[in-house]
Amino acid sequence: MKRTRLRPARGLPGLALSILMCCAWPVAAEDAPKPDAAPAEAGKGDAGKGNEDTGRKLYNRYCRGCHGEEGKGDGLVFMPHVDNLTRKGYIDLLPDTYLYTAIAKGGLAIGKSSYMPAWEGTLTEQQINDILAYIRSLPLH
Numbered sequence: 750m751k752r753t754r755l756r757p758a759r760g761l762p763g764l765a766l767s768i769l770m771c772c773a774w775p776v777a778a779e780d781a782p783k784p785d786a787a788p789a790e791a792g793k794g795d796a797g798k799g800n801e802d803t804g805r806k807l808y809n810r811y812c813r814g815c816h817g818e819e820g821k822g823d824g825l826v827f828m829p830h831v832d833n834l835t836r837k838g839y840i841d842l843l844p845d846t847y848l849y850t851a852i853a854k855g856g857l858a859i860g861k862s863s864y865m866p867a868w869e870g871t872l873t874e875q876q877i878n879d880i881l882a883y884i885r886s887l888p889l890h
């Protein structure tokens with residue numbers, strides 16, 4: 750009789766543990782940082798790690814509307830002060846890390862127009878490097 754009465758009590762900690770584990774797990778999974786959503790840190794950006802062809806496709810899809818064909822600043826969408834991404838003696842002097850920040854964090858992060866969106870939620874680090882490789886391949890004027 751004694752044994753039968755003790756059995757449920759002995760089972761309780763185990764039950765409590767499994768409830769705890771099954772409830773705690775999804776919470777922990779949600780808190781875990783997602784690599785793609787991690788904020789861009791200073792120092793990121795390397796055109797040498799990018800793929801120019803992939804970058805061209807991404808550029809045409811996400812950037813051409815404002816920055817124009819081949820980055821000449823003649824986009825179809827009206828935007829005041831969309832700078833030329835191919836100006837000689839300007840863009841070639843800007844480091845990859847600066848351009849990376851401009852693209853990942855948006856215009857405000859580099860003290861420019863907030864019309865330049867932040868792309869870190871849309872593009873991965875690799876995709877931004879691909880776009881950098883494409884921008885670096887454009888003929889300068």
Ligand code: HEC
Binds near residue numbers: 829852859861
């Ligand atoms: C909605 C329009 C718009 C879109 C889309 C857009 N940009 Fe911009 N971009 C701007 C504006 C406006 C500026 C700020 C220009 C200025 O103030 O001189 C800017 C600035 C920049 C700069 C900094 C240039 C500099 O002179 O410092 C870079 C680099 C850049 N954009 C790259 C991109 C890339 C790459 C994409 C696509 C992933 C993109 N932009 C999409 C509007 C846009």
